[in-house]
Each structure stands twice: as C-alpha cells, then as structure tokens.
Amino acid sequence: MFGTVVDGASKKPLADVTVTATSPALQGAQTVITDGSGNYQVPNLPPGVYSITCDADGYKPFGRGAITVTADGTVRINVTMVPTTLRAEEVVVVDVAPSVDVGSSSVGRNIDKNFINKVPVIQPGARGSQARSFESLAETAPGASSDTYGTSINGTTSPENQFAIDGVGVNDPAYGILGTPLSVEFVDQVSVITGGYLPEFGRATGGVYDVVTKSGSNEFHGSVFTFITPGVLEGTRTQPKTAGNTIELDTTLININDVGFDFGGPLIKDKLWFYTGFDAAFTRFRIDRKLSRIHLDKTGAQTLDADGNGVV
Numbered sequence: 001m002f003g004t005v006v007d008g009a010s011k012k013p014l015a016d017v018t019v020t021a022t023s024p025a026l027q028g029a030q031t032v033i034t035d036g037s038g039n040y041q042v043p044n045l046p047p048g049v050y051s052i053t054c055d056a057d058g059y060k061p062f063g064r065g066a067i068t069v070t071a072d073g074t075v076r077i078n079v080t081m082v083p084t085t086l087r088a089e090e091v092v093v094v095d096v097a098p099s100v101d102v103g104s105s106s107v108g109r110n111i112d113k114n115f116i117n118k119v120p121v122i123q124p125g126a127r128g129s130q131a132r133s134f135e136s137l138a139e140t141a142p143g144a145s146s147d148t149y150g151t152s153i154n155g156t157t158s159p160e161n162q163f164a165i166d167g168v169g170v171n172d173p174a175y176g177i178l179g180t181p182l183s184v185e186f187v188d189q190v191s192v193i194t195g196g197y198l199p200e201f202g203r204a205t206g207g208v209y210d211v212v213t214k215s216g217s218n219e220f221h222g223s224v225f226t227f228i229t230p231g232v233l234e235g236t237r238t239q240p241k242t243a244g245n246t247i248e249l250d251t252t253l254i255n256i257n258d259v260g261f262d263f264g265g266p267l268i269k270d271k272l273w274f275y276t277g278f279d280a281a282f283t284r285f286r287i288d289r290k291l292s293r294i295h296l297d298k299t300g301a302q303t304l305d306a307d308g309n310g311v312v
Contacts, residue, residue, distance in 0.1 A: 001042040001044060001052070001067070001069060001074075001075055002037045002039070002040060002041040002074065002075075002076060003039070003040060003041065003075075003076050003077040003078045003079060004021070004039050004040075004078050004079070004224070005017045005034050005038045005054060005056075005078075005081060006038055006079070006080055006081070007059075007083065007085055008080045008082040008083065009082075010166060012038075013034075013036075013037050013039075014034060014038050014059075014081060014174045015034055015036045015037075016033055016034065016056065017030075017033065017034040017040070017054050017055070017059075017079075017081070018031060018231070019031070019032050019033070019040045019042065019052060019053075019054050020052065020054075020055075021042045021045065021047075021050050021051070021297065022050065022051050022053075022068075023024060023045075023048040023049060024046065024048060024049070024218070025046045025047065025048025025049075025215070026045065026046060026063065026273075026303055027273065028271070029268045029269060030037040030042050030045065031184065032237070033084070035098065035248070038044070041116045042122065043142070044057060045069050045180045046069075046212070046215070047069055047070055047073075047166040047188060047189045047212055048069060049065075049067065049069075049110070050065075050067040050068075050077075051063065051064065051065035051067065052064055052067065053102075054079050058083055058084055059082065059084060060082045060084055061083040061141075062079055062080075062081050062082075064077065064079075067293050068187060068215070070074065070110045070112070070191070070205075071105070071110060071189040071190070071191040071210055072193065072210050073110065073225075074189075076309070078308075079289025084172050090209070091291070105192070106193050106195070106197045106198060107142075107194050107195045107196050108141055108142040108191065108192045108193040108194045108195070108197075108207070108208075109140060109142070109191075109192050109193065109194075110189060110190075110191050111137050111140060111186070111189065111191075113187065113188055113189070113214070114155060116137070116184045117300065121136060121137055121139065121140055122136045122137075122184065128289050130184055130256060130258070130281045130282075130283050131181045131182075131184050131185065131279065131281040132184055132227065133178070133181035133208065134182055134187050134190050134209070134211055135151060135163070135178050135181060136151070137152065137182070137184065137190050138161075138190075138209065140151070140191045140192075141192040141194050141260075143155075143194050149175075150177055150178060151207075151208070152193050153192075153206045154194055154195060154207070156205055156206035158206070159176035159177050159204070160176065160204060160205045160206035161204060161206040161209060162202070162203050162204030162206075162207075162208045162210070163178050163179075163180075163200060163209045164201075164208070164209065164210050165182060165211045166211070166212060166213055169203070171203075171256075172234055178209075182213070183210065183260065183277075183279045183281075184215055184256070184279050185223070185225055185262060185296055186213055186245055186262065186279070187211055187212070187214065188212045188214045188215070189212045190209060190210070190211050190212075191208075191210040191211075192207060192208075192209060193207060193210065208265045210297075213275075214230070214262065214275055214277075215264065215272025216264035216266060216267075216271060216274050216275045217265065217266070218232040218266050218269050218270065218273075219265065219266070220245075220263075220264070220265035220266075221263075221264055222261065222262055222263035222264065223261065223262055224260075225258075225259075225260060225261070226258065226259040227259075228255055228256070228257045228258075229255060229256040229257075230255050231252060231253035231254045231255050231284075234252075234253045236251075236312075244293045246291065247286055247289065247291060247292070248289070248290040249288070249289055249290075250287070250288040250290070251285050251286070251287050251288075252285065252287075252288070253283075253284075253285055254285060254286055255282075255284055256281075256282070256283050257278075257281070257282045257283075257284075258279065258281045258282075259279075260277060260278045260279035260280060261277065261278055262276070262277035262278075263275075263276055263277070
C-alpha cells in the first residue's frame with residue numbers, strides 16, 4: 001500500500017505524517033512516516049481488508065476503511081488532510097479503493113477463498129483433483145487450459161510453470177511439475193500470473209502460481225469438510241480388446257473422497273497466532289481380472305467359431 005499525503009488548502013505535500021494500517025489479517029498495526037515529498041509506503045502486508053489513519057500536528061485526523069489488499073497486489077491511497085484552522089463542516093467521503101494494480105504490468109487472476117468456496121472449479125480426474133489441490137484453479141485465468149501434467153498457460157506446458165507457497169518454491173526438481181499438492185481448504189489466496197510478472201519471480205517460461213495460505217487471527221476459527229465423488233456417476237468405460245489376450249482388467253471407480261479439518265486462533269493476541277489442518281484424500285477402484293484360455297486343435301491352430309473368432 002502506498003500513496004501521497006497533501007495539504008487540503010495549499011495542495012502541497014506533507015512530511016512527517018504518521019500513517020497507520022490495521023486489519024484483522026495483520027498482527028498489531030503497521031506504522032510508517034511520510035517523507036519530504038509526502039510519500040508513504042507500507043510493504044509486505046498479508047492479503048486482507050485494511051483501514052488506514054493519518055495523523056499530523058495542525059491537521060484533522062484522516063481515516064479510511066474497506067481497502068482490499070490482494071496477493072502480489074499494490075494499491076495506491078492518496079490522502080488530503082484538512083488543517084484545523086479551516087472552519088468547515090465534517091465531510092464523510094465513501095469511496096472504493098481502485099481494483100487495478102497500478103504498481104505492476106503483470107497479467108493474471110487473483111482467486112480468494114470466497115471464490116474457492118462458492119465456485120466448483122476442481123473437476124474429478126484433473127491433475128491434483130484427488131487432494132483438491134490448488135493447481136486446477138489456474139484454469140479460471142485467461143489463456144490457461146488443462147494438459148497432461150497440470151495446466152498450460154499461454155501455450156506453454158505445465159512443467160514450465162513456477163509454484164510458490166508462502167514464498168517458498170515447491171516445484172518438483174526432477175520434472176518441474178508441482179511437487180507439493182496443497183488442498184484449497186488451506187489456501188487464502190492464489191495469484192495466477194500469466195504474463196508480465198516482475199523480477200522477483202523467475203525460473204519460469206510459463207505462468208506463476210503464488211499461493212498464500214490461511215493463518216490464525218485474534219479470534220478462534222475452524223471448519224470440518226468432506227467431499228465425495230461417487231463412482232456411480234461415472235459412465236461405462238470401454239475396454240479395448242486385444243486378439244490373443246488371456247488377461248483382461250476391468251477397472252471401475254468406487255469413489256473419490258476428501259476429508260479433513262482446519263483450526264486457527266491466537267496464542268498471544270496481536271503477537272502470536274497459530275493455524276493447523278489435516279487432510280486425507282482417497283481414490284478407490286474395483287478391479288476385476290478375467291483369465292481366459294485359448295483352445296487349439298490337433299494341428300496347433302486356434303479353434304474358430306462360426307463368426308471366425310477364436311474360441312476361448
């Protein structure tokens with residue numbers, strides 16, 4: 001979060017203004033001071049909804065809320081402070097912070113936990129669908145589509161993507177695909193960057209997944225979840241037949257099940273939080289194996305039926 005603080009009467013920049021950012025997602029408060037040009041910057045904020053207050057000698061306090069900060073996002077909040085010498089009625093301004101990230105030229109989509117809870121985007125059979133992993137969320141971004149090993153972004157293959165969970169790279173070192181699947185139930189936000197990403201992201205010729213996990217707060221919160229895909233909803237599989245094959249396998253899906261919980265809260269309010277979770281994913285199949293025997297006549301030739309097929 002950054003911006004410029006100016007004098008409401010002269011429109012000149014104000015130095016030494018105390019800017020304080022607070023949020024339920026932030027431990028305590030983050031305070032900065034404007035420089036000689038009236039500029040301020042509050043870095044490294046976790047995603048959430050924020051409020052800011054500005055205080056300076058000789059000026060009326062300024063406050064603004066409902067400022068949404070997203071993962072990998074930068075929001076500009078300019079402030080105009082009114083001198084206490086001015087006699088004016090109190091003016092309440094209701095405004096919405098800009099949703100366009102003015103701090104970068106990256107292209108992509110930010111997916112928060114509200115979207116994850118309301119829109120079923122992880123289809124059974126997709127990469128990581130058993131554990132309901134976050135990688136399938138990229139398909140909601142423009143230019144993304146599923147491929148053999150995950151999600152293709154702007155025509156690249158999925159092993160060319162970069163995965164980071166809370167700033168730690170989790171690519172499989174051997175194949176380049178996601179090495180640490182993580183259930184969306186433990187995810188707060190996923191920033192899918194499809195192009196134009198900044199220098200802090202590297203080791204990718206495709207897209208970038210920047211994942212922010214949930215955290216504790218000053219209040220206890222948690223959930224219990226389970227998801228099941230019954231096998232009866234799957235269509236009949238066509239089994240390929242091979243001439244002279246004596247062993248046939250018929251695989252039928254029983255169910256895909258995902259069950260777990262998460263829980264978080266304060267250990268020391270505004271100073272130390274905890275968050276924990278458990279997830280177990282199961283995919284069960286029924287496999288029927290058929291053993292066949294080929295009959296041969298006295299000459300060693302395969303016995304044929306009236307249709308010319310081998311008798312087994």
